[in-house]
Amino acid sequence: ASVSVITYNGYFVEYIFSINNCCESTWTLDREFNLLTKRA
Structure with missing residues (x-):
């Protein structure tokens, strides 16, 4: 899950x-990112 x-x-x-x-x-971190980061 x-x-x-x-x-x-x-x-x-x-x-x-x-x-x-x-x-x-077990819990494993799959992905992480900042939604507030601006992308050019």
Whole structure:
């Protein structure tokens, strides 16, 4: 599963949540960027 969050300071972050066959879970940061950054 993926979880996307937009933070109060304008960052977009997306995490991947996974559970293996031993029922162990992990969160992994997939991508992060600042939505408020201007691009030319």
